[in-house]
Amino acid sequence: MDGNNKYLMLLLWIQGGYFFITGVWPLVHIYSFMVVSGPKNDIWLVRTVGLLITSISLGLLTSAIMKKIEVSLMIIAFGSALSLLFVDLFYVFKNVIAETYLGDALVEFLFIISWLIIFWRSRK
Incomplete structure (x- = not known):
């Protein structure tokens, strides 16, 4: 396994683990x-988002365990981090x-940067 694949596997484990815990x-x-995160009015919505994030985490962790990496999963990992970053920033600044x-x-920003580095390195 070359250095880029080791980095990719590490990223899958870290993002998958983080998403699992937060989901x-x-x-x-x-x-x-x-x-920690503040009061919520719609508990059902918080749990729905938790289930979705947990589902994404299971895909990332399964990929890491099986050492099988698909581009589609990488796009889901990148896209989910980007989506969560936008939601976090938009709704924090709207109060x-x-x-928190x-x-x-x-963390989502760091995942995005990491995925961009992987995508950039894989083009070489």
């Missing part, structure tokens, strides 16, 4: 999730969600 957390203990989501925005 499952509101499902197993919504109250501690709200202590809809707590500023800026921490998640930073």
